[in-house]
Amino acid sequence: MRQPVELPKAYRLLNHGPTVLVTSQHGGRRNVMAAAWSMPLDFDPPKVAVVIDKATLTRELVEASGHFALNIPGRALAEATLAVGNASGRELPEGEDKFARYGLATFAASRIVAPLLEGCVGWLECQVVREPHNERTYDLFIGEVVAAHADARVFSGGRWHYDAQTDPALRTLHYVAGGAFFAIGEAFETRALAPRPAQS
Protein backbone atom coordinates (compact mmCIF):
# COMPACT_ATOMS: atom_id res chain seq x y z
CA MET A 1 0.00 0.00 0.00
CA ARG A 2 3.11 2.21 -0.22
CA GLN A 3 3.06 4.01 -3.55
CA PRO A 4 5.34 6.50 -5.30
CA VAL A 5 4.31 10.18 -5.24
CA GLU A 6 5.09 12.10 -8.42
CA LEU A 7 7.70 14.72 -7.64
CA PRO A 8 5.67 17.84 -8.54
CA LYS A 9 3.08 16.74 -5.95
CA ALA A 10 5.60 15.85 -3.25
CA TYR A 11 5.26 19.25 -1.53
CA ARG A 12 1.69 18.31 -0.66
CA LEU A 13 2.96 15.75 1.82
CA LEU A 14 4.25 18.67 3.94
CA ASN A 15 1.88 21.47 2.95
CA HIS A 16 -0.44 21.06 5.94
CA GLY A 17 2.42 21.25 8.44
CA PRO A 18 2.95 17.77 9.92
CA THR A 19 5.75 16.97 12.34
CA VAL A 20 8.38 14.77 10.66
CA LEU A 21 11.06 12.26 11.59
CA VAL A 22 14.44 12.91 9.98
CA THR A 23 16.41 9.77 9.13
CA SER A 24 20.06 9.74 8.12
CA GLN A 25 22.95 7.35 7.61
CA HIS A 26 26.67 7.55 6.98
CA GLY A 27 29.54 5.11 7.28
CA GLY A 28 27.58 2.42 9.09
CA ARG A 29 25.92 4.79 11.56
CA ARG A 30 22.29 5.78 11.25
CA ASN A 31 19.88 7.88 13.23
CA VAL A 32 16.36 9.22 13.51
CA MET A 33 15.22 12.45 15.16
CA ALA A 34 11.95 14.38 15.37
CA ALA A 35 11.52 17.79 13.72
CA ALA A 36 8.52 20.06 14.00
CA TRP A 37 10.35 22.72 11.99
CA SER A 38 10.16 21.79 8.33
CA MET A 39 8.31 23.15 5.30
CA PRO A 40 8.13 22.91 1.52
CA LEU A 41 10.39 25.38 -0.25
CA ASP A 42 9.64 24.78 -3.94
CA PHE A 43 7.33 22.85 -6.25
CA ASP A 44 9.35 21.45 -9.13
CA PRO A 45 11.98 20.33 -8.63
CA PRO A 46 10.58 20.03 -5.12
CA LYS A 47 12.66 21.37 -2.28
CA VAL A 48 12.18 21.35 1.47
CA ALA A 49 13.67 23.23 4.41
CA VAL A 50 14.30 21.67 7.82
CA VAL A 51 16.04 22.78 11.00
CA ILE A 52 18.71 20.34 12.27
CA ASP A 53 20.45 21.44 15.46
CA LYS A 54 24.26 21.45 15.65
CA ALA A 55 24.25 19.22 18.74
CA THR A 56 22.56 16.29 17.01
CA LEU A 57 24.04 13.13 15.57
CA THR A 58 21.65 13.65 12.65
CA ARG A 59 23.49 16.85 11.82
CA GLU A 60 26.79 15.02 11.59
CA LEU A 61 25.36 12.23 9.42
CA VAL A 62 23.51 14.62 7.11
CA GLU A 63 26.58 16.80 6.62
CA ALA A 64 28.76 13.77 5.93
CA SER A 65 26.37 11.93 3.62
CA GLY A 66 24.64 14.83 1.87
CA HIS A 67 21.26 13.15 2.26
CA PHE A 68 18.33 12.89 4.65
CA ALA A 69 14.78 11.62 4.56
CA LEU A 70 11.67 13.24 6.02
CA ASN A 71 9.34 10.51 7.28
CA ILE A 72 5.79 11.59 8.17
CA PRO A 73 4.49 9.63 11.15
CA GLY A 74 0.83 8.98 11.86
CA ARG A 75 -0.65 8.95 15.32
CA ALA A 76 0.34 5.29 15.71
CA LEU A 77 3.93 6.56 15.99
CA ALA A 78 3.30 9.39 18.49
CA GLU A 79 5.08 7.62 21.37
CA ALA A 80 7.99 6.74 19.11
CA THR A 81 8.15 10.32 17.78
CA LEU A 82 8.41 11.65 21.32
CA ALA A 83 11.01 9.03 22.24
CA VAL A 84 13.35 9.71 19.31
CA GLY A 85 12.80 13.44 19.83
CA ASN A 86 13.91 13.24 23.48
CA ALA A 87 16.87 10.86 23.11
CA SER A 88 20.13 11.70 21.37
CA GLY A 89 21.80 9.18 19.10
CA ARG A 90 25.08 10.43 20.57
CA GLU A 91 24.29 8.99 24.01
CA LEU A 92 23.81 5.39 22.89
CA PRO A 93 26.43 2.70 23.43
CA GLU A 94 28.72 1.89 20.52
CA GLY A 95 26.94 -0.19 17.90
CA GLU A 96 23.43 0.62 19.13
CA ASP A 97 21.07 3.02 17.39
CA LYS A 98 17.65 4.52 18.09
CA PHE A 99 15.95 2.18 15.62
CA ALA A 100 17.08 -0.87 17.60
CA ARG A 101 16.54 0.83 20.94
CA TYR A 102 12.91 1.61 20.21
CA GLY A 103 12.13 -1.37 17.99
CA LEU A 104 11.59 0.73 14.86
CA ALA A 105 11.67 -1.16 11.56
CA THR A 106 13.07 0.43 8.42
CA PHE A 107 13.12 -0.20 4.69
CA ALA A 108 15.54 0.90 2.00
CA ALA A 109 15.08 4.24 0.27
CA SER A 110 15.08 4.23 -3.53
CA ARG A 111 17.55 7.06 -4.18
CA ILE A 112 19.45 7.76 -0.98
CA VAL A 113 21.34 5.79 1.67
CA ALA A 114 19.31 6.91 4.70
CA PRO A 115 16.75 4.32 5.83
CA LEU A 116 13.02 5.01 5.74
CA LEU A 117 10.81 4.29 8.71
CA GLU A 118 8.12 1.59 8.51
CA GLY A 119 4.66 2.60 9.63
CA CYS A 120 4.84 6.23 8.50
CA VAL A 121 2.26 7.64 6.07
CA GLY A 122 4.64 9.63 3.83
CA TRP A 123 8.33 9.75 2.96
CA LEU A 124 10.51 12.31 1.16
CA GLU A 125 14.02 11.29 0.10
CA CYS A 126 16.20 14.41 0.00
CA GLN A 127 19.60 15.41 -1.30
CA VAL A 128 21.15 18.32 0.56
CA VAL A 129 21.54 21.57 -1.40
CA ARG A 130 24.62 22.84 0.37
CA GLU A 131 24.17 26.26 1.92
CA PRO A 132 26.94 26.56 4.53
CA HIS A 133 25.87 30.01 5.72
CA ASN A 134 22.31 28.86 6.46
CA GLU A 135 23.51 25.66 8.07
CA ARG A 136 25.98 27.46 10.32
CA THR A 137 23.88 30.50 11.19
CA TYR A 138 20.35 29.06 11.41
CA ASP A 139 20.82 25.26 11.54
CA LEU A 140 18.74 25.45 8.37
CA PHE A 141 19.11 22.70 5.77
CA ILE A 142 17.68 22.74 2.28
CA GLY A 143 17.01 19.48 0.46
CA GLU A 144 15.92 18.66 -3.05
CA VAL A 145 13.35 15.89 -2.98
CA VAL A 146 14.61 13.12 -5.26
CA ALA A 147 11.88 10.54 -4.50
CA ALA A 148 8.66 10.49 -2.49
CA HIS A 149 6.24 7.83 -1.34
CA ALA A 150 2.99 7.68 0.59
CA ASP A 151 0.62 5.22 2.19
CA ALA A 152 -2.14 4.97 -0.41
CA ARG A 153 -4.75 4.48 2.31
CA VAL A 154 -4.44 8.17 3.18
CA PHE A 155 -2.57 9.86 0.28
CA SER A 156 -3.25 9.21 -3.41
CA GLY A 157 -3.67 11.23 -6.57
CA GLY A 158 -1.54 13.94 -4.98
CA ARG A 159 -3.96 14.47 -2.08
CA TRP A 160 -4.43 13.48 1.53
CA HIS A 161 -7.68 11.62 2.13
CA TYR A 162 -8.80 11.81 5.73
CA ASP A 163 -12.46 11.41 6.56
CA ALA A 164 -14.61 10.10 9.38
CA GLN A 165 -13.85 6.51 8.30
CA THR A 166 -10.06 6.94 8.34
CA ASP A 167 -8.22 4.89 10.95
CA PRO A 168 -7.23 7.57 13.53
CA ALA A 169 -3.81 5.91 13.81
CA LEU A 170 -3.04 7.17 10.27
CA ARG A 171 -3.73 10.86 10.96
CA THR A 172 -0.64 13.05 10.77
CA LEU A 173 0.91 14.44 13.97
CA HIS A 174 1.33 18.15 14.72
CA TYR A 175 3.57 18.64 17.72
CA VAL A 176 2.97 21.33 20.33
CA ALA A 177 5.39 20.83 23.25
CA GLY A 178 5.96 18.64 26.30
CA GLY A 179 4.38 15.47 24.92
CA ALA A 180 1.31 17.30 23.59
CA PHE A 181 0.24 16.78 20.00
CA PHE A 182 -2.65 17.45 17.71
CA ALA A 183 -3.82 14.97 15.12
CA ILE A 184 -4.86 16.53 11.82
CA GLY A 185 -8.61 17.07 11.90
CA GLU A 186 -11.60 17.55 9.70
CA ALA A 187 -11.14 18.00 5.94
CA PHE A 188 -13.30 20.60 4.26
CA GLU A 189 -13.52 22.40 0.93
CA THR A 190 -14.35 26.04 0.58
CA ARG A 191 -14.84 28.67 -2.08
CA ALA A 192 -12.97 31.93 -2.10
CA LEU A 193 -14.77 34.82 -0.45
CA ALA A 194 -16.36 37.03 -3.12
CA PRO A 195 -15.15 40.61 -3.45
CA ARG A 196 -17.44 43.30 -2.07
CA PRO A 197 -19.40 45.31 -4.63
CA ALA A 198 -17.43 48.32 -5.86
CA GLN A 199 -18.11 51.44 -3.80
CA SER A 200 -19.86 54.22 -5.67
Next chain:
Amino acid sequence: MRQPVELPKAYRLLNHGPTVLVTSQHGGRRNVMAAAWSMPLDFDPPKVAVVIDKATLTRELVEASGHFALNIPGRALAEATLAVGNASGRELPEGEDKFARYGLATFAASRIVAPLLEGCVGWLECQVVREPHNERTYDLFIGEVVAAHADARVFSGGRWHYDAQTDPALRTLHYVAGGAFFAIGEAFETRALAPRPAQS
Protein backbone atom coordinates in the same frame (compact mmCIF):
# COMPACT_ATOMS: atom_id res chain seq x y z
CA MET B 1 -9.50 38.53 24.51
CA ARG B 2 -6.33 39.26 22.51
CA GLN B 3 -3.33 38.85 24.79
CA PRO B 4 0.43 39.21 24.39
CA VAL B 5 2.47 36.02 23.97
CA GLU B 6 5.86 36.09 25.67
CA LEU B 7 8.53 35.96 23.00
CA PRO B 8 10.23 32.68 24.03
CA LYS B 9 6.84 30.95 23.57
CA ALA B 10 6.01 32.64 20.27
CA TYR B 11 7.32 29.69 18.21
CA ARG B 12 4.49 27.60 19.61
CA LEU B 13 2.01 29.58 17.56
CA LEU B 14 3.55 28.02 14.44
CA ASN B 15 4.91 24.74 15.78
CA HIS B 16 1.93 22.63 14.67
CA GLY B 17 2.12 23.88 11.09
CA PRO B 18 -0.85 26.21 10.47
CA THR B 19 -1.34 28.11 7.24
CA VAL B 20 -0.73 31.84 7.75
CA LEU B 21 -1.68 35.17 6.22
CA VAL B 22 1.23 37.50 5.58
CA THR B 23 0.44 41.20 6.02
CA SER B 24 2.72 44.02 4.93
CA GLN B 25 2.71 47.77 4.41
CA HIS B 26 4.98 50.41 2.92
CA GLY B 27 4.49 53.97 1.78
CA GLY B 28 0.70 53.94 2.00
CA ARG B 29 0.25 50.58 0.28
CA ARG B 30 -0.63 47.47 2.20
CA ASN B 31 -1.37 43.87 1.33
CA VAL B 32 -2.27 40.44 2.63
CA MET B 33 -1.42 37.06 1.08
CA ALA B 34 -1.76 33.43 2.16
CA ALA B 35 1.30 31.26 2.86
CA ALA B 36 1.29 27.55 3.66
CA TRP B 37 5.10 27.56 3.67
CA SER B 38 6.28 28.96 6.96
CA MET B 39 7.93 27.51 10.06
CA PRO B 40 9.66 28.49 13.30
CA LEU B 41 13.42 28.86 12.93
CA ASP B 42 14.59 29.67 16.47
CA PHE B 43 13.34 29.91 20.04
CA ASP B 44 14.83 33.00 21.67
CA PRO B 45 15.05 35.47 20.16
CA PRO B 46 12.33 33.80 18.12
CA LYS B 47 12.78 33.64 14.38
CA VAL B 48 10.55 32.38 11.58
CA ALA B 49 11.04 31.44 7.95
CA VAL B 50 8.45 32.07 5.24
CA VAL B 51 8.41 31.76 1.46
CA ILE B 52 7.31 34.94 -0.38
CA ASP B 53 7.23 34.64 -4.16
CA LYS B 54 8.98 37.25 -6.33
CA ALA B 55 5.79 37.98 -8.27
CA THR B 56 3.83 39.17 -5.24
CA LEU B 57 3.08 42.69 -4.07
CA THR B 58 3.83 41.39 -0.57
CA ARG B 59 7.41 40.75 -1.67
CA GLU B 60 7.84 44.35 -2.76
CA LEU B 61 6.32 45.74 0.46
CA VAL B 62 8.34 43.41 2.72
CA GLU B 63 11.60 44.23 0.95
CA ALA B 64 10.89 47.97 1.12
CA SER B 65 9.66 48.10 4.73
CA GLY B 66 11.77 45.37 6.33
CA HIS B 67 8.75 44.03 8.21
CA PHE B 68 5.91 41.57 7.87
CA ALA B 69 3.36 39.95 10.14
CA LEU B 70 2.22 36.33 10.18
CA ASN B 71 -1.47 36.20 11.07
CA ILE B 72 -2.90 32.78 11.94
CA PRO B 73 -6.46 32.43 10.69
CA GLY B 74 -9.05 30.13 12.18
CA ARG B 75 -11.62 28.25 10.18
CA ALA B 76 -13.90 31.30 10.25
CA LEU B 77 -11.43 32.89 7.82
CA ALA B 78 -11.07 29.94 5.40
CA GLU B 79 -12.96 31.65 2.57
CA ALA B 80 -10.99 34.85 3.09
CA THR B 81 -7.71 32.88 3.19
CA LEU B 82 -8.50 31.31 -0.15
CA ALA B 83 -9.57 34.65 -1.61
CA VAL B 84 -6.44 36.55 -0.63
CA GLY B 85 -4.35 33.55 -1.69
CA ASN B 86 -5.89 33.56 -5.19
CA ALA B 87 -5.94 37.31 -5.87
CA SER B 88 -2.85 39.46 -6.38
CA GLY B 89 -2.61 42.89 -4.78
CA ARG B 90 -0.95 44.00 -8.01
CA GLU B 91 -4.15 43.55 -10.03
CA LEU B 92 -6.30 45.89 -7.97
CA PRO B 93 -7.19 49.40 -9.11
CA GLU B 94 -5.12 52.28 -7.76
CA GLY B 95 -6.07 53.08 -4.17
CA GLU B 96 -7.84 49.77 -3.52
CA ASP B 97 -6.39 46.93 -1.48
CA LYS B 98 -7.37 43.36 -0.61
CA PHE B 99 -8.50 44.34 2.88
CA ALA B 100 -11.15 46.69 1.44
CA ARG B 101 -11.97 44.34 -1.41
CA TYR B 102 -12.79 41.44 0.90
CA GLY B 103 -14.09 43.45 3.85
CA LEU B 104 -11.22 42.43 6.15
CA ALA B 105 -10.77 44.59 9.26
CA THR B 106 -7.33 45.28 10.67
CA PHE B 107 -5.79 46.66 13.84
CA ALA B 108 -2.43 48.29 14.48
CA ALA B 109 0.60 46.15 15.29
CA SER B 110 2.59 47.12 18.39
CA ARG B 111 6.11 47.11 16.93
CA ILE B 112 5.82 47.18 13.13
CA VAL B 113 3.96 49.16 10.49
CA ALA B 114 2.17 46.23 8.81
CA PRO B 115 -1.47 45.91 9.88
CA LEU B 116 -2.74 42.84 11.75
CA LEU B 117 -5.88 41.03 10.68
CA GLU B 118 -8.96 41.01 12.93
CA GLY B 119 -10.51 37.62 13.58
CA CYS B 120 -7.29 35.61 13.50
CA VAL B 121 -6.25 33.47 16.48
CA GLY B 122 -2.54 34.36 16.56
CA TRP B 123 -0.21 37.08 15.30
CA LEU B 124 3.59 37.34 14.98
CA GLU B 125 5.12 40.75 14.24
CA CYS B 126 8.41 40.21 12.41
CA GLN B 127 11.43 42.26 11.43
CA VAL B 128 13.23 40.93 8.37
CA VAL B 129 16.72 39.49 8.95
CA ARG B 130 18.17 40.37 5.58
CA GLU B 131 19.54 37.38 3.69
CA PRO B 132 19.70 38.48 0.05
CA HIS B 133 20.98 35.12 -1.21
CA ASN B 134 18.06 33.22 0.35
CA GLU B 135 15.55 35.80 -0.80
CA ARG B 136 16.83 35.76 -4.38
CA THR B 137 17.49 32.05 -4.74
CA TYR B 138 14.68 30.48 -2.71
CA ASP B 139 12.15 33.31 -2.10
CA LEU B 140 12.95 32.51 1.52
CA PHE B 141 12.57 35.26 4.12
CA ILE B 142 13.75 35.10 7.70
CA GLY B 143 12.11 37.27 10.33
CA GLU B 144 12.85 37.94 13.97
CA VAL B 145 9.63 37.96 15.97
CA VAL B 146 9.50 41.27 17.84
CA ALA B 147 5.98 40.90 19.30
CA ALA B 148 3.34 38.17 19.37
CA HIS B 149 -0.31 37.97 20.38
CA ALA B 150 -3.00 35.32 20.55
CA ASP B 151 -6.71 34.90 21.11
CA ALA B 152 -6.84 33.80 24.74
CA ARG B 153 -9.88 31.61 24.02
CA VAL B 154 -7.59 29.14 22.23
CA PHE B 155 -3.97 30.05 23.18
CA SER B 156 -2.83 30.93 26.71
CA GLY B 157 0.06 30.07 29.00
CA GLY B 158 2.15 29.34 25.92
CA ARG B 159 -0.19 26.56 24.70
CA TRP B 160 -3.02 26.01 22.25
CA HIS B 161 -6.20 24.84 23.94
CA TYR B 162 -8.49 23.02 21.55
CA ASP B 163 -10.96 20.53 22.91
CA ALA B 164 -14.41 19.20 22.09
CA GLN B 165 -15.98 22.41 23.46
CA THR B 166 -13.87 24.76 21.31
CA ASP B 167 -15.79 26.76 18.74
CA PRO B 168 -14.80 25.01 15.45
CA ALA B 169 -14.46 28.46 13.82
CA LEU B 170 -11.35 29.02 15.97
CA ARG B 171 -9.46 25.90 14.87
CA THR B 172 -6.33 26.65 12.84
CA LEU B 173 -6.29 26.01 9.08
CA HIS B 174 -3.90 23.64 7.33
CA TYR B 175 -4.04 24.12 3.59
CA VAL B 176 -3.82 21.26 1.11
CA ALA B 177 -4.55 22.57 -2.41
CA GLY B 178 -7.42 23.68 -4.63
CA GLY B 179 -9.67 25.04 -1.89
CA ALA B 180 -9.19 21.98 0.34
CA PHE B 181 -8.16 22.49 3.96
CA PHE B 182 -7.88 20.57 7.16
CA ALA B 183 -8.81 22.05 10.52
CA ILE B 184 -6.50 21.12 13.36
CA GLY B 185 -7.95 18.10 15.13
CA GLU B 186 -7.88 16.22 18.37
CA ALA B 187 -5.38 17.19 21.07
CA PHE B 188 -3.70 14.35 22.93
CA GLU B 189 -0.81 13.83 25.30
CA THR B 190 1.52 10.89 25.11
CA ARG B 191 4.52 9.47 26.88
CA ALA B 192 7.72 8.60 25.11
CA LEU B 193 8.01 4.99 24.00
CA ALA B 194 10.19 3.07 26.47
CA PRO B 195 13.46 1.61 25.20
CA ARG B 196 13.53 -2.14 24.62
CA PRO B 197 15.33 -4.21 27.26
CA ALA B 198 19.03 -4.53 26.47
CA GLN B 199 19.81 -7.66 24.42
CA SER B 200 21.95 -10.19 26.19
